[in-house]
Structures are given as structure tokens and as C-alpha cells.
Amino acid sequence: MIVEAGGVTVKSDERVIGLGRQQPRQRHRSAAYLLLTGAVALLLGTNAVTGLALYFAPEINGLMRKDNSALSHAYEQRITELRLEVDRLHSRQYAQMGDMNLQMHELVQQQEVLSEQHEYVRALTDMARDMGIASPQTPTDPVITGSIAPQPHLSGSDTVALAASISTMQHETRMALVSLSDAATLSTNEILDGLRGVGLEPQVAETGIGGPFIPARGSGESIIDEANAVADALARYHSAKTALLAAPIRIPVPGSGVLSSGFGNRKDPFLNRTAFHSGIDFRVTTGTPVFAAAGGKVVFAGTNGGYGKMVEIDHGNGLTTRYAHMSQIGVTAGQSILGGQRVGLSGSTGRSTGPHLHFEVRRGGSAIDPSRFIATGRTLSSHL
Template sequence: MRKGIRPALFYGMFALLLGGNAITGTALLMAPDIARLMSGQNELVMAAYEDRLAQMRVEIDRLHSRSYAQAGDINLQLQELSQQQDVLLEQHQLVRALVDKADRLGLANLDISMSAPDELAPVSTADGNPDIAATAQHVARMMDETQQAMTGIAVAATQRTDSIVGELGKLGISPHMPDDALAGMGGPLLAASGSVESTVLIDDANAVMDALLRYKAARDSLTLAPVHMPISGNFRQSSGFGNRKDPFTGGRAFHSGLDFAAATGTSVFSAADGVVSFVGERSGYGKVVEVSHGNGLLTRYAHLSAQLAHRGQKVSTGTPIAKVGSTGRSTGPHLHFEVRRGDNALDPKPFLDAGKRLLAIL
């Protein structure tokens, strides 16, 4: 007899098959929802990722913005420094010109320390970026140097001008100085523009130029003052200015100049710039040469053996105009030297002493 399938096993298998089919059917029925669910999750993930990317892009943009701003600041700073350097290089050249002019005027041996222009290029760091701080230090150093240089020139020129004017003033000579009345200025009041440092340097440079012009005027006036020795070589002062024992009468008499004993033929020089106003003989003086100096002063050179200049001749300080002799009322070869203002004889010694002091200064 054939055995059949037990009812319990049969129903169990049927239930299992039915459950599987139900699960499969449910899965098939729910597949779109699952797909949408999974798709939604991916979209959320992608959306979140894209949001993060967007945030990263924003951060990167911000970083780029800060970088560009920083680069802009650097470029702006370098541009400002470059402009300052251009101005300062011009000032550097101006100071050099002022130093050269000071040298030509005799203001030598000034302690001027200047950096070379090629030392003022922007300095780079190890990574090749410009070193703003180092460049600024270069600019500041040059500003200090130009300021010190111009101050040194102005101080030297002013001191020497004051010395010349003071010495000439003691002699009753008033040098013709630049007229401050011709320095008038004006114009509408407008807001300041450009570099403050540049304006200050230009003002300082103008002040230095004014000091040099005043010094030049004072020095030019000095050339017209009879403060230079009219003789050189072997000589001695044999008689002073004022009352003395007359060498011929033995009595008291007034001597109107200084006597310098020297060998016959010794050269006699003009004591200042001027024009020869007289060549000839005067009673008691023998052979004479006189030079007018254009400031009310006249110098007289007497007892000459020879006259080298002619009337109307322009002479400079140190121009040979005569030779020492013993003509006229004289006991031996010597130069009689007078300084006169109008009809009055002045003591030549203060003039020659002032010349020695100024020579030591200048």
C-alpha cells in the first residue's frame, strides 16, 4: 500500500509557499516605494554632499577673497613705497646737487652719508614675496639720511654766513644779502595732496638753497672787503697805525697805515676785488697805486718801486699790482698799506685780523 503525504507536512509546505509568495508579492508591490525610499536617501546624501561642497566653495571663495585683499594691500603698500622711493630718489639727487653746490662754494669736508639708489629696491623674502617691512626701513633710512644731509649743509652755510656777516659788521661793512621781501607767496587755500614726507623734504631743500644763497652773497661780499694780506714771503711789520715817533723828525706824528718792511721788488697784491682808481705819485708817498672796492672803501699802496696795474683795471684779491720800493718819504724798502673810507684813514689791522679769522673758518 502506497504511503501518501502527511496532511501536516502538506499544510506546512503550503503555508511556507504561500508566505513566500506573499512576501514576494508584497516586495513586488512595494518595490517602487523602496526604490523611491532608497532614491530619496541617495538624494539626501547627495544633497548633503552638494551642500558641503557649496559650503567648501564659499569658504574657498572667502579664502580667495581674503587672499586677494591681502595681495591688494601688499600691492597698495608696494605702490605707495614705490611712489615714496621715486620722490626720495629725486630728493637723493637733489641732495647730491646741494652737496656739489656747497663744495663749489667752499663748504667742503661735510660729513654726508648717503645710501646708493640701488640699495633701495624692494627686498624679497625667502619665498620670493616682497618684504614690506625691510623696504619700508630702506625708505625710512633714506629719509633720515636726506634730512641729516640737508640739515648739515644748512647748518654749515648758516654758521659761516653769520661769521662773515659778523666780522664784516665789526668793520662797518654791510654785505648785500638776498632780500626776503622778494619771497612773497599766496594763492587759494586748498586741501593738501601728495606725500607729506615729500612736501617736508621739498621745504627743507628750499631752506637749504636759501642758506646757500645767503652764504654765497656773504662770501661774495667778503671778496670786496680788504681783509687779505697785500704782501707775502719774507717781510715784517715795521710800523703800526696811529701816533708814533716820526723817523725823520723824531717827534710825535700820525701814521695813516701799516708798514711792511721787505726787499725791493717784492710783489704787492690787491687786498680785495676792485678797480684801480689811481696810479701815480703823491706827496710823501712816492709811487702809489690805489684800488676802489665799491663799498666805500679804498686801499692805498705806497713807496713802490714799480706799478704793475693801470687805472681802470679790474683786479681780484691777490692780483699783483706793484713792487715794494722806497720812493717818497721813506727810510728803506717797505710797503705802506692804507685802508680808507672817503677822506678818513682806517686802521688796517682789524681788517687783516678779520681776514685771518675768516680764512681759518672758511
């Protein structure tokens, strides 16, 4: 539509007119939006203020503090319980470590005692070996590891194992000592039985007890009792062996003599009638070495009638031996000699029909059968 106004023609559009009519309505809508937004903001602000007021209100604040205090107290209670549990665990660990340290200290002391005892055992073993006594068992050398300091990393099973090892070692050593004592006792009894068979009774203390060895119940770890028993047995054996070495039981011509004439009545080779033969004769060639049947002191060395060149030795306990018809004498009167030491050479001097050695054993000046001594010497040769 065209409108003329004041000589100006204006073209009007209905949409423009319609738009112009709509502007007031839009303005009302914007105002309402702003009013609504403000109300919401005012409501939120009011709620915030109300919340702060409630929070800082004495009643509400006290209630919240009460809940927080209860929760905090529960946590503190739990923490205290955990700390007590940790302390108990630490105390138990410290107690266990203390027990282990005490056990290790006791083990160290046991090892020190075992080392001292072993020196005694070693001395007894060496003594027995020097005497010629061999035990079926040998005392175990203790494994001395030096100073054992308590180790935190060692467990209870370690200390138990070490204690068991020491106990086993002591038990084996004890059994070895008993075996050594038994060996010495058996040897002593064997010697005494042999000497008694030829009428000798050495002065050796008799104990009169015996039986298999069973460790005492509840006994301590000391092996001194068994070691002392070994010492006593060795002392008895030493006495018996001393008597044995003084007994004329060695063959005067070992390995080369053949018995040609025994002790007692026989036909005299010169008179061809019965006569008493006071010794035994060994058929040997002239110049065969003649040895002392036992240790002693030479009381005669020279020519003695029908004995020819003769040596007589006093062995103590009223026993003497004579070696006759020798071609050469190698000792002098008053000389001390050992058993098995050479006294001269065989021959055929004096009243003799040929080279041989006449050997006599006398007790209290009376001749006794030497063959019994020679037989005993063969039986006890391992102790000579």
C-alpha cells in the same frame, strides 16, 4: 554456500546477498538528498525573488531612494561649503595681492619723487662745496632700483621693509640737508660778525629764527622744505662771502712781511717828532711781490709825492686801499683786479728810509686802522 540450479553450480556469498538487500535503502537516501537539495534551491530562489520583489516594491524602493537622497544631499552640502571656503581663501589672497600691488605702486612713486628730489639735493650739495661749505653729514644717495613691478612672490614683510628703507633714506637726507643749512648759516654769521667788527654791514637778509631741527609730526615725505632752506642759507652765505671778498682783509705781503710800524701817532723818522702814520708798514726786501688786499678797480697807478710809486684800489662801499713805496707797478688805472692778484713789487721809493711796504685802508677818503682788517682776514681765512 553452493547452489545447484539447472545443472550449474553457483557459489553464493552472504555479503553479496546482504549488498543486494542494501541497494533499495541507498536509493532512498539519494532521493532524499536530492529532494533536500531541491528544497534548499527552491528556498534560495524564493528568497531571491522575494528580495527582488521587495526591492522593486514602490514602498521599499521609495524608502531606499529617500535614504540615498539624504546622504547625497549631505555630501553636496559639504562640497558647497568647501567650495565657499576655497572661494573665501582665494578672495582673501587676491585682496592681499591687491594691497601689495597698491603698496608697491606707491613705493615706486615714492622712489621716483625721491630721485627727483635728490637731483635738487645734489645740486645744492655741489653748490655748497664750490662755496667752501663742508657739511658734517652728506646727503645719502637714493638707491634707485628702477621700475619695481609688483611681484606675486613678495610678502607683506618685503614691502614693509622696502617702505622702511625709503623712509629711512628720506629721513637721513633731510637731516643731512638740515646739517648743510646749519653749516651755511654758521659760516654766514661768522663772516658777518667779522665784517661788522671792521665797520662793514653787508646787505644780507636776516631770518631771525633757529633752534634744533625736529621733524614735524605727521609731515609728508617731501624734503623740499629742507632743500629750500638750504638754498636760502646758501644765498645768504653767497652775499656775505661776496662782501667778504670785497673787504680789504688779505695781507698784501703774505708770509714774508713783518709789521715794523703801526697805525696812528709815532715819531717821524725824518723830523724826529710826533706825526700821524696813516697806515702800517711791512718790513720786506726790495722786489717782494705785493698783492691786492681785496678785489676792486685800480683808480691810481703811478708816483704820488712822498708815497713814491703807489697803487690805489677802490673796493666799493667807500673803501679804498693804498700800496706805497713800491719799486715797480704791475697794474694800470681803470683795471679791475681780484683779491690776491699781484699789483707790483715792494721797494723804497718816495719818503722812505728803507725797503718796506706802506699799506693804507681808507673809508670815505679818511685813513682807518688796517690792522683790524688784517686780523679779521686771519680769522676768516677759511672763507677766502
